[in-house]
Amino acid sequence: MKKAWLLALLLALGGAQAAVEIHDxxxxxxxLPQPPRRIVSLLPSLTETVCALGACERLVGVDNYSNWPAAVQPLPHVGGLEDASIERIVALQPDLVLLSTSSRALGRLEGLGVRVAALEPRTLADVRRVMGKVGQLLGSGEAARVMAGIEAGVDAAARELPPALRGTTVYFEVNSAPYAASEVSFIGELLARVGAANVVPGRLGPFPKLNPEFVVRADPQVIMVSDRHAQAMRDRPGWAGIRAxxxxxVCMFTAQxxxxxxxxxxxMAEAAQLMVHCLRGELKGRPR
Structure with missing residues (x-):
């Protein structure tokens, strides 16, 4: 009887220690009474974070844009930021849904009693914070190690940029509207870390929609853009005279x-490496 009581006490204490709690x-x-075993992620960066922390096998569903690492590709894809399928998510019986603060699914899932955590990294500081919070939720002690690896990788990439190229002016286009990454976006912060100078000031917001004339006046030395958006630049008035x-x-990045x-x-360390390769002239193209 005494042994049974002691075992029950140890189990109760173990359960208490396993409970997790964060502010999103x-x-x-x-x-959560214990780290989640069944997770749905509705943001690619959160999907990648879960996997980086060694918990990919806990994912039972992801958003339509989560495609890395390869292990998540066969999982059920349940929609995106605006069109997540509540029915499909609930049917997966998740212990936790990770999503952005702007996800339309957030309120509806909470209304159905589904536990959610809204986490949205927008800056490098946010990435550190979100990594730590996801690590807490998972009961993982890997967050500090993973972040240290990211930071070391970014620093290593920065060291590969020759001093003569430091201060190169860059325009980074994220969408052909055009929307750009400014100095205060995580992309802008990475550009600064590797030694480039962003022509889009932070006072415009992280990802401002620009008048194309703004970029003509800024006259960047290098343009970074996805190849899916690059062709739109050729028809913009005055852009043919931009130095880049x-x-x-012009670095036209593949979809991947x-x-x-x-x-x-x-x-992000890989992203910093791509930026440096571009600045060194190893990734170039010309919209046709």
Missing amino acids: DRGALVT LRDGR QGDVLVRPGPR
């Missing part, structure tokens, strides 16, 4: 490279 990016308290286009210093660059998460 809304300031909402997220409490005139000198053929573009995913690396625009996701604030575990692959």
Whole structure:
């Protein structure tokens, strides 16, 4: 009887220690009785973070844009930011849904009693914070190690940029509207870390929609753009005279490279490496 009581006490204490609790990016308290075993992620950067922390096998569903690592590709894909399928998510019986603060699914899932954590990395500091919070939720002690690896990788990439190229002016286009990455976006912060100078000031917001004339006046030495958006530049008035286009210093990233660059998460060191390769002239193209 005494042994049974002691075992019950130890189990109770073990359960108490396994409980996890964080405040998400809304300031909402997220409490779980134990680390989740069935997770749905509705943001690619959060999907990649879960996997980087060694918990890929806990994912039972992801958004339509989560495609890395390869292990997530066969999983059920349940929609995106605006059109996540509540029915499909609920049917997966998740212990936790990870999503952005702007996800339309957030309120509906909470209304159905599904536990959610809204986490949205937008800056390098956010990536560190979100990595730590996801690590807490998972009961993982890997967050500090993973972040240290990211930071070391970014620093290593920066050391590969020759001093003569430091201060190169860059325009980074994220969408052909055109929307650009400014100095205060995580992309802008990475550009600064590797030694480039962003022509889009932070006062315009992280990802401002620009008048194309703004870029003509800024006259960047290098343009970074996804190859899916690059062709739109050829028809913009005055752009043929921009130094980057005139000198053929336009880096047109593949769709896979573009995913690396625009996701604030575990692959930021790889993103920094791509930026440095571009600045060194190893990734060039010319819109036709």
